[in-house]
Amino acid sequence: MSDNEYDDDVFDHLELDDDDVFDDIDEDELVALERPAKRAKTEASEVERNLALGDSHIALAERILSNQFGFKAFRHEQAAAIQHILKGDNVLVIFPTGAGKSLCYQIPAIAFPELDGPEGTREPAEAGVTIVVSPLIALMKDQVDVLKKRGIPAESIDSSKTWEELQMIYRALARSQLRILYCAPERLNNEGFVETVKRIPGGIRLLAVDEAHCVSEWGHSFRPDYLKVARFVDEIKAGRVVCLTATATPKVAEDICKAFSIQPAYVFRTTPYRPNVSLDIMLGFHVKSERDKRFEELFRFLRANPGPTLIYVAMQQQSEIHAKVLAAQGFKAAPFHAGLKTEVKQRTQDDFLSGKVDIVCATIAFGMGIDKPDIRNVVHWDLSNTVEEYSQQIGRAGRDGKPSKCMFYLAPSAFYLREVFARGDLPSRSSLAGLVFDIFKEALGVPVGGVFKTNHYRQQKDFDIRPSPLSIIYATLELHFGFIRATTPEYSTYKFEAMPSYFGIIKQHKSLVIDAIYKNAKKKLKWYDLDVYEAASYKNTGLTRGDIVAKLNQLDQQGHIRLKASGLMNRYIVQKALPRTHEDKEKVVDKLYKDLTDREKDALQRCKEVMSLITGSKCFALSLAQHFGMGLPKDKEKCGHCSFCLTGKPIQPPKLTVTPTMASSIQKVLEATNVRDDPRFLARVAYGIRSPRVTALKLDKSPVFRSLAHHDFEVSQSKSLLDYC
Incomplete structure (x- = not known):
C-alpha cells in the first residue's frame, strides 16, 4: 500500500447491495424475512453513515495535521489508523522508528473535543483525556515539550515531578484542561492514581500503549507490568485503545491483538526498510587500552562521517570510557546510562538535541522517543540483545531522509557480554x-x-x-x-x-x-x-x-x-485453591523452572539471531524486513548499499576461544566465599554475573569476579563446581 492510502480490505465486509438482498427468495418467504430485510437495510444505512463519518473524521484529522503539526499529508498507514480510532475501534500500529506513530494518538486526542461539537452529548468540561502509557521518562518529557510548543495541553506524571507540579497536573485533569497525559506502566499500580483516573470528567477517551511489544510474554522486551494495562483499560472503561510499536514480529502482533481485543483488519504496519540508511559491518578487536586499534577505527569512521551520532555500548562503564576517549580526541561526546543522576541525563539529552553535544555514548535506554531527525550515524560497539532492539536503534538514523550510516563493530567478546545478561535472570x-x-x-x-x-x-x-x-x-x-x-x-x-x-x-x-x-x-x-x-x-x-x-x-x-x-x-x-502438600508445590517449582530455563535459552537464541542477521549470506536490509514478516519494496532481493550487497560476501564471525575450566581457577572462587549451597551462584561469580546475593556479599568487588569469563558457563555450573560442592 502506498502512502496515504486506506486499507480497503477493512471495509470489504461492510459492502451491501440492496438489489441483491432478496435474490433466490420467493414471495411466500418474504413475509417471514420482513424483519431481517429491514435490519439489512438499516445496516446498509449505518454503513453509509459510517463511511460518511469516516470522511469527516479524516477531514478533521488532516486539518489538525496541517494546523497543529505543520505537515501537508499523512504518511504510511497513519490516516487509516486515525480514522478507525476516531470511529471507536481498537487499533495496532506497527511503524518503524521515526515513521510517525505518535501522531496516531496525538491527533485523535486533539480531535475529540471537536467531534463532540456544540450539538454533541458532552460539555466542554467533560472532554475527557487521552492517557499514553510509555516506559521512559525521557520519551515522555520530549513528547510533552514538543506538544506544549504546539499549543497542545499535555503533561506527564513521573518521578521527576515536584509536589507542586503534580498538584497543577491533577487540578488540570479535574477541570478537563489536559488533552494528553503520559505515565509509566508502573503508575497503573498506584491505587491513588487509578482512583483519580476513574473520576476524570469525561473519562478516558483513548488509551495509547507505546512500546506495546512489551505485552507479549515471548516478545524481546516482555514486561509483566504491561500485562496490567489491558486490565486497566477495563477498570477505567477507556473508550478505545491504540497499541504502538516499531518491533512486532507476527507472533508478537498476535499477542498484542489478543490482549487488547484488536481485530486483524485493524492492524496497520509498514516495512522497517529505509533506503537512505546503509547498514555496515566491520570486524572489531578486543579493546585493551584507549589507544587500541578498534578505537582508531572508530575515530576514522567518525571523522569521515561527521554529524550527530549515537554509539551504543553494553555497559555503563563503557559509556563513560568511550565518552572520555572521544573527548580526548576532540569530539564533543557525552555518556548516557541509567546510573547517572536524572539532571545529568536530562542535560545530555538537551545538549544533544540542541547540538552542543555531537556524540552520545549510551546504553540501550537513550534514544527512545528522541525527536532528532538529523542523526547521521548509529554505531553498535557491542552485540545487540535482539534483532528487534537493533532495528529500533538503527531506526533513529536519518529520519530527515538524508544519507546516514549504521556501523556494527563485531568483536570476538560480543556474545560473551550478551550471555552474561541472558544468564543473570535465571535463578538456581x-x-x-x-x-x-x-x-x-x-x-x-x-x-x-x-x-x-x-x-x-x-x-x-x-x-x-x-x-x-x-x-x-x-x-x-x-x-x-x-x-x-x-x-x-x-x-x-x-x-x-x-x-x-x-x-x-x-x-x-x-x-x-x-x-x-x-x-x-x-x-x-x-x-x-x-x-x-x-x-x-x-x-x-x-x-x-x-x-x-x-x-x-x-x-x-x-x-x-x-x-x-x-x-x-x-x-x-x-483465584483457586493453592497447593498444600510438599509434592504439589515441588511440581509447581519444576514447571516454573522449566519455563525460566526456556526463557534463558530463548534470550541466548535471540543473540544468535542477531549474529545470523549480520553474518548471513543475504542482504542485511532484506533479512531485517523478513524478521518482521515483511520484505523490501517491490519485492526486491537486495537493498544495494549494505555491506553484503556491496561486497557480495558474508561477514565471517570472529571466533572466541573457550578456555578449559581448571580446578585451580575454581578453587580460587571457592576460597573467596563460604557459599556451598548453590553451584549456579558460584558460577555467576566466576562468570561475572551480578545478583542480589553476589552484591550483598560484595563478591562483585573480588578478584575472582569474572575470573572465568572466557570459560564455558554450563560446564562451570553443572560439572566442576558441583564436584567441589
Missing part, C-alpha cells in the same frame, strides 16, 4: 523453590477470593532473584497456573503534612470520609500518620479503603495536605 532451582514456598506461605489461610500481600524487595534479597525474573514468576503463577491475580498494590503507610487550608476544609465539609481522616490521623511532630484501614472502619459507616485513599489524594491534589505513601506491598487475589 533452590532459590526458586524457596520463593515459591514463601509465596504460598504468605497466602496460607487466605480463602479463594481473598487477598494476601507480599514484599517483592524482601523476596529479591532473601532468594537471590533479580526484579525482572521475580515479576515473571508472579505473572506465570497468574497467567499459566491461575493461582493468583495481581491487584492494585497498596502502601502500608500514609503520612501527610497539613497545609494551612486543611483545617478550614475540616470545618467546612462535614462528610463521613473527611471526619474519618481527621479523627484517625495521629500527629507526630510535623507529619500526621494515618492507618487507612482504621479510618475506613471508623464508626462502622461502611467506608472503604478506596474511599479514604481517594479523598487523601484529592486533598493532596487540591493543596490542602502534602501526602506521602511508603512501604509498597504487592497484593494478590487467590
Whole structure:
C-alpha cells in the first residue's frame, strides 16, 4: 500500500447491495424475512453513515495535521489508523522508528473535543483525556515539550515531578484542561492514581500503549507490568485503545491483538526498510587500552562521517570510557546510562538535541522517543540483545531522509557480554523453590477470593532473584497456573503534612470520609500518620479503603495536605485453591523452572539471531524486513548499499576461544566465599554475573569476579563446581 492510502480490505465486509438482498427468495418467504430485510437495510444505512463519518473524521484529522503539526499529508498507514480510532475501534500500529506513530494518538486526542461539537452529548468540561502509557521518562518529557510548543495541553506524571507540579497536573485533569497525559506502566499500580483516573470528567477517551511489544510474554522486551494495562483499560472503561510499536514480529502482533481485543483488519504496519540508511559491518578487536586499534577505527569512521551520532555500548562503564576517549580526541561526546543522576541525563539529552553535544555514548535506554531527525550515524560497539532492539536503534538514523550510516563493530567478546545478561535472570532451582514456598506461605489461610500481600524487595534479597525474573514468576503463577491475580498494590503507610487550608476544609465539609481522616490521623511532630484501614472502619459507616485513599489524594491534589505513601506491598487475589502438600508445590517449582530455563535459552537464541542477521549470506536490509514478516519494496532481493550487497560476501564471525575450566581457577572462587549451597551462584561469580546475593556479599568487588569469563558457563555450573560442592 502506498502512502496515504486506506486499507480497503477493512471495509470489504461492510459492502451491501440492496438489489441483491432478496435474490433466490420467493414471495411466500418474504413475509417471514420482513424483519431481517429491514435490519439489512438499516445496516446498509449505518454503513453509509459510517463511511460518511469516516470522511469527516479524516477531514478533521488532516486539518489538525496541517494546523497543529505543520505537515501537508499523512504518511504510511497513519490516516487509516486515525480514522478507525476516531470511529471507536481498537487499533495496532506497527511503524518503524521515526515513521510517525505518535501522531496516531496525538491527533485523535486533539480531535475529540471537536467531534463532540456544540450539538454533541458532552460539555466542554467533560472532554475527557487521552492517557499514553510509555516506559521512559525521557520519551515522555520530549513528547510533552514538543506538544506544549504546539499549543497542545499535555503533561506527564513521573518521578521527576515536584509536589507542586503534580498538584497543577491533577487540578488540570479535574477541570478537563489536559488533552494528553503520559505515565509509566508502573503508575497503573498506584491505587491513588487509578482512583483519580476513574473520576476524570469525561473519562478516558483513548488509551495509547507505546512500546506495546512489551505485552507479549515471548516478545524481546516482555514486561509483566504491561500485562496490567489491558486490565486497566477495563477498570477505567477507556473508550478505545491504540497499541504502538516499531518491533512486532507476527507472533508478537498476535499477542498484542489478543490482549487488547484488536481485530486483524485493524492492524496497520509498514516495512522497517529505509533506503537512505546503509547498514555496515566491520570486524572489531578486543579493546585493551584507549589507544587500541578498534578505537582508531572508530575515530576514522567518525571523522569521515561527521554529524550527530549515537554509539551504543553494553555497559555503563563503557559509556563513560568511550565518552572520555572521544573527548580526548576532540569530539564533543557525552555518556548516557541509567546510573547517572536524572539532571545529568536530562542535560545530555538537551545538549544533544540542541547540538552542543555531537556524540552520545549510551546504553540501550537513550534514544527512545528522541525527536532528532538529523542523526547521521548509529554505531553498535557491542552485540545487540535482539534483532528487534537493533532495528529500533538503527531506526533513529536519518529520519530527515538524508544519507546516514549504521556501523556494527563485531568483536570476538560480543556474545560473551550478551550471555552474561541472558544468564543473570535465571535463578538456581533452590532459590526458586524457596520463593515459591514463601509465596504460598504468605497466602496460607487466605480463602479463594481473598487477598494476601507480599514484599517483592524482601523476596529479591532473601532468594537471590533479580526484579525482572521475580515479576515473571508472579505473572506465570497468574497467567499459566491461575493461582493468583495481581491487584492494585497498596502502601502500608500514609503520612501527610497539613497545609494551612486543611483545617478550614475540616470545618467546612462535614462528610463521613473527611471526619474519618481527621479523627484517625495521629500527629507526630510535623507529619500526621494515618492507618487507612482504621479510618475506613471508623464508626462502622461502611467506608472503604478506596474511599479514604481517594479523598487523601484529592486533598493532596487540591493543596490542602502534602501526602506521602511508603512501604509498597504487592497484593494478590487467590483465584483457586493453592497447593498444600510438599509434592504439589515441588511440581509447581519444576514447571516454573522449566519455563525460566526456556526463557534463558530463548534470550541466548535471540543473540544468535542477531549474529545470523549480520553474518548471513543475504542482504542485511532484506533479512531485517523478513524478521518482521515483511520484505523490501517491490519485492526486491537486495537493498544495494549494505555491506553484503556491496561486497557480495558474508561477514565471517570472529571466533572466541573457550578456555578449559581448571580446578585451580575454581578453587580460587571457592576460597573467596563460604557459599556451598548453590553451584549456579558460584558460577555467576566466576562468570561475572551480578545478583542480589553476589552484591550483598560484595563478591562483585573480588578478584575472582569474572575470573572465568572466557570459560564455558554450563560446564562451570553443572560439572566442576558441583564436584567441589
